[in-house]
Amino acid sequence: MKKIPGTFTIVCYIVLAAALLTWVIPGGEYLREVQVYEGVEREVAVEGSFHYVEPEPQTYSVFFSLFEGFIDKADIIVFVLMVGGAFWILNSTKAIDAGVHAFVRFTRRCREKKALRKVDVDAFVLALIMLMFSLFGAVFGMSEETIAFIIIFVPMAVSMGYDSLTGVAVSYLAAHVGFAGAMLNPFTIGIAQGIAGVPLFSGLEYRFFCWVILTAIAMIFVLWYAKKVKKNPEISPVYKLDAYWRERAASVSETEPATATAPATATTKAPYVIFTLLALAQILFAVYYPHTCITIGDGTLRLPLLPILAALYTLSGFWAAKRSLSAFNLHILLFTILYLVTGVLGYGWYIMEISALFLVMGICSGLAAGKGLDKVMQLFLEGVKDILVPAMVIGLASGIIFILQEGKVIDTILYGVSKTMAQTGEVGSVGVMYVFQTLLNLVMPSGSAKAALTMPIMGQFADLIHLSRQTAVLAFQFGDGFTNMITPTSGVLLGVLGVAKIPYALWFKWVWKFILFLIVAGFLLMLPTMFYSFNGF
Numbered sequence: 001m002k003k004i005p006g007t008f009t010i011v012c013y014i015v016l017a018a019a020l021l022t023w024v025i026p027g028g029e030y031l032r033e034v035q036v037y038e039g040v041e042r043e044v045a046v047e048g049s050f051h052y053v054e055p056e057p058q059t060y061s062v063f064f065s066l067f068e069g070f071i072d073k074a075d076i077i078v079f080v081l082m083v084g085g086a087f088w089i090l091n092s093t094k095a096i097d098a099g100v101h102a103f104v105r106f107t108r109r110c111r112e113k114k115a116l117r118k119v120d121v122d123a124f125v126l127a128l129i130m131l132m133f134s135l136f137g138a139v140f141g142m143s144e145e146t147i148a149f150i151i152i153f154v155p156m157a158v159s160m161g162y163d164s165l166t167g168v169a170v171s172y173l174a175a176h177v178g179f180a181g182a183m184l185n186p187f188t189i190g191i192a193q194g195i196a197g198v199p200l201f202s203g204l205e206y207r208f209f210c211w212v213i214l215t216a217i218a219m220i221f222v223l224w225y226a227k228k229v230k231k232n233p234e235i236s237p238v239y240k241l242d243a244y245w246r247e248r249a250a251s252v253s254e255t256e257p258a259t260a261t262a263p264a265t266a267t268t269k270a271p272y273v274i275f276t277l278l279a280l281a282q283i284l285f286a287v288y289y290p291h292t293c294i295t296i297g298d299g300t301l302r303l304p305l306l307p308i309l310a311a312l313y314t315l316s317g318f319w320a321a322k323r324s325l326s327a328f329n330l331h332i333l334l335f336t337i338l339y340l341v342t343g344v345l346g347y348g349w350y351i352m353e354i355s356a357l358f359l360v361m362g363i364c365s366g367l368a369a370g371k372g373l374d375k376v377m378q379l380f381l382e383g384v385k386d387i388l389v390p391a392m393v394i395g396l397a398s399g400i401i402f403i404l405q406e407g408k409v410i411d412t413i414l415y416g417v418s419k420t421m422a423q424t425g426e427v428g429s430v431g432v433m434y435v436f437q438t439l440l441n442l443v444m445p446s447g448s449a450k451a452a453l454t455m456p457i458m459g460q461f462a463d464l465i466h467l468s469r470q471t472a473v474l475a476f477q478f479g480d481g482f483t484n485m486i487t488p489t490s491g492v493l494l495g496v497l498g499v500a501k502i503p504y505a506l507w508f509k510w511v512w513k514f515i516l517f518l519i520v521a522g523f524l525l526m527l528p529t530m531f532y533s534f535n536g537f
Contacts, residue, residue: 065399088383180481437479
């Protein structure tokens with residue numbers, strides 16, 4: 001089987017193809033005007049203003065594309081690098097791992113309680129695990145991290161009378177359903193909205209609704225399947241393969257990597273120092289900004305959000321620092337999310353402010369772990385290195401737009417596509433956008449790359465056919481998320497299946513109908529945004 005090229009190589013091919021298009025497509029231009037959308041300026045094409053111009057075929061400019069792409073998307077690239085570095089610091093403290101292990105221990109204790117034996121505690125435990133991983137996927141884009149938890153949840157599921165597919169589903173599948181229905185994921189929603197020229201994390205309310213629906217669908221599917229397997233284990237397609245896990249089920253629970261991931265009691269003063277500094281900073285902001293105005297639909301709420309957050313942090317932060325280092329860092333993550341939502345909805349935060357917020361989170365979590373500023377900066381740079389390739393892809397993908405613009409053909413493409421798509425109506429146009437994003441994900445799993453490649457065109461295309469750019473972002477979001485769970489080019493999927501010892505062909509056969517159902521559900525969830533005015537859409 002021929003190896004599929006990497007994402008960067010694919011984008012390089014597209015750059016060359018874009019240069020070739022400038023030799024065969026007639027030149028054309030729209031007149032453009034600047035509009036302000038919820039405080040963010042963006043340039044839009046004026047409908048009916050298209051006219052043909054002399055084309056400018058591109059040659060050596062392909063070598064300028066990466067440079068020009070980096071300049072054009074510098075804010076997005078810096079945002080990705082800063083967030084990646086911040087989360088690397090947080091992950092180095094093992095706080096998230098410790099939280100998951102603590103949750104697993106809690107669910108096991110629930111199963112052992114006599115008072116709960118009359119109810120289906122096992123199903124309740126599976127639902128709680130799925131809810132947790134789906135929330136992680138929706139909030140900070142948990143993906144690669146799920147590989148580490150397969151070794152925990154697969155043996156646990158088998159020991160509960162289920163199978164390895166159930167163990168993979170409650171962690172990996174749940175996280176990626178959350179990833180697809182993301183509300184605050186900076187690596188997909190943040191990038192796509194930034195490139196599309198709409199306020200970051202706007203439309204949060206409807207995206208939350210979508211996440212609830214998609215997570216509920218996933219839970220129903222997994223719990224239905226798990227109940228069938230528990231009733232008759234031999235109907236599981238992995239029953240024979242799970243002999244390995246059945247033999248190890250008892251021993252795995254005893255050899256859980258507690259030393260690496262369990263909460264470590266804070267024995268130093270560092271967590272208390274960080275707690276005090278953060279508490280003082282929040283109290284100061286609460287004094288200067290006693291009220292926050294949040295616009296919901298046509299109404300505006302004036303609430304004392306910052307004083308409330310400062311009080312909650314002060315009351316709960318000391319307890320978290322006293323309990324354990326991991327609890328304290330998870331506490332920092334929780335309040336980072338709360339301040340992110342407050343800043344976006346109440347103060348119009350954009351890329352710079354959100355990047356700074358995540359940076360503070362990363363630095364504070366590292367210092368609280370007693371790592372020292374020098375070590376924290378080293379970890380930050382390691383995180384930047386880890387996310388550098390996606391950042392490079394964003395720059396190169398933006399270079400594709402540079403080539404098409406310099407060749408005077410991007411507007412000709414938009415004009416031709418919009419004329420063709422106008423005949424299919426709004427629903428048909430959204431369907432085509434959605435199908436394109438879904439199919440593209442099969443060969444290009446990188447969400448940041450797809451956002452940089454497609455959103456500049458899709459955003460303007462949405463303007464021309466009178467669709468909200470938020471709907472175009474939603475089409476990208478769903479198209480990017482669902483097929484991640486079946487694409488053979490996904491390193492995360494192959495890693496998960498390798499650890500779980502499930503052949504890819506068997507996984508595909510088991511999950512493809514569910515993925516198809518999710519794709520249909522995603523399309524149905526996009527339809528209301530075309531006929532109703534939701535906040536941010």
